[in-house]
Amino acid sequence: MRRHWRRHALPGFGLTMGLCLSYLFLIVLIPLAALALKSATLNPAQFWQAVATPRALASYRVTFGCAALAGAINLVLGPLLAWVLVRYRFPGRKLVDALVDLPFALPTAVAGITLTALYASNGPLGRWLEAAGWKVAYTPSGITIALVFVSLPFLVRSVQPVLEQLEPDVEEAAATLGAGRLTTIRRVILPTLWPAILTGFALAFARAIGEYGSVIFIAGNMPMVSEISPLLIVSKLDQHDDAGATAIAVVLLLVSFLALAAINLLQLWTVRRRSTEAR
């Protein structure tokens, strides 16, 4: 293939390379470099002071905790939904399948005000939950609900194609050998799904820790209790503390890079394991 290209080089290399690099630098890389430059104006002690205030630490706890909890809920319900969509036939399946992408398509502010209205103490869901002693709106529970909504498609969409490609032979073999259906699911199907499930979880987590629009309406935004880190960045900016805002932004960026780097490692590991199995 590669040799073929060299013989008849397709036109446009210079044009597309020039266009891509200049656009990438202008829109993404130079602005992100501003973030690095700004945080470099702080010395390590100042940086530490900005990222480790009690209020900032509390915001990380809320942000990462709620994002992880929402991811964990979707970790169970997302693959379950994917399984139902791939394996079962029921009326309205195509509609449900299309609706899974709703959180990608619906503006986050719309999701935010709607979930708040539903879960507020006078809302149709909030009224019941509050009577049962569970206050959702304006607490970390509300943040978690919003993040479950936002990160739901990631888990479903990363598992679904793997389930569709799954060969029936192994399942049939397991059944022939006398394994019950649950054992087959647990011992045969789940292990092949794990890489996709974890990839979906990491994507969902990375998205959830940066989420702003769907969360701020339902969160209550009380410092130390229900204030997420992205909101803390905004309030520092409002107080013209650009350096403080930048320091917290750097923490958020690092955590989401770590989550995404973990996916890449995982994919590398899966590919390697597959190739040794093939041998």
Place this chain on the structure above:
Amino acid sequence: MSAARKPSSALRDPRWLRWSLLGVALLFVGLFLVLPLLAVFGYAFEKGWGVYRAALVDEDARAAIRLTLLVAAIAVPANTIFGVAAAWLVTRYSFRGKGLLVSLIDLPFAVSPVVAGLVYVLLFGAQGLLGPWLAAHDIKIIFAVPGIVLATTFVTFPFVARELIPLMQAQGSDQEQAAITLGASGWSMFWRVTLPKIGWGLLYGVILCNARAIGEFGAVSVVSGHVRGLTNTMPLHVEILYNEYNGTAAFAVASLLALIALLTLLLKQVAGWRMHREAATEDAA
């Protein structure tokens, strides 16, 4: 694929398992997806058609709609041109640093929308790197329309490229090679061979890019300054109305956004379906 294959009885879940999994899944979808979607329209029409209409023909609402359309009309085509160029570059040539380039294209997805807004404030804001120079030349970017366009472009940057790269990789370049060998110019090869081949995939990416551009909140909120009638996009207008305890009006504007989201899902479904069908006929040929 799996739909065509009739599952043998060994592959079927026992009845009790099927019903309980289906029940949990539908309850989850109903509670988390269907109910919020219906609620948007329910709250919007709570006080009747007159109030709904008034919220939408309001001067500030109309200004917000105009601004949102303007921003999308700049950011989406810009990212589309970039996406096609990037996909062509990545799938048709081999060069050093290609893996890095692909990761950098995806970079905006790893950045919180709020941080996306912040970086432009650090660059163009009053205390920003270029702030004094911009002030001296009387150019306003932050708290003005250019900042909103830039922040939106940043968050929607990867969408088109991300859809096209795997598609063009899978399609290969044989037909383009043939066109060039037969003497076609680069542009006529692009318009007559490449574009028809990637059409539905391109549409798919553009739809997703557009949905995000219209609905973006966090990044735009940071750079907008929330000046009514001037720098308010539709999602920001929803926020202002909601915070002023004007819930019905907020939901009325939100219902427009929800309609766009539904249209997005529909178009996306059609484009995805056409894309798969084309890939399937190509495999069969």
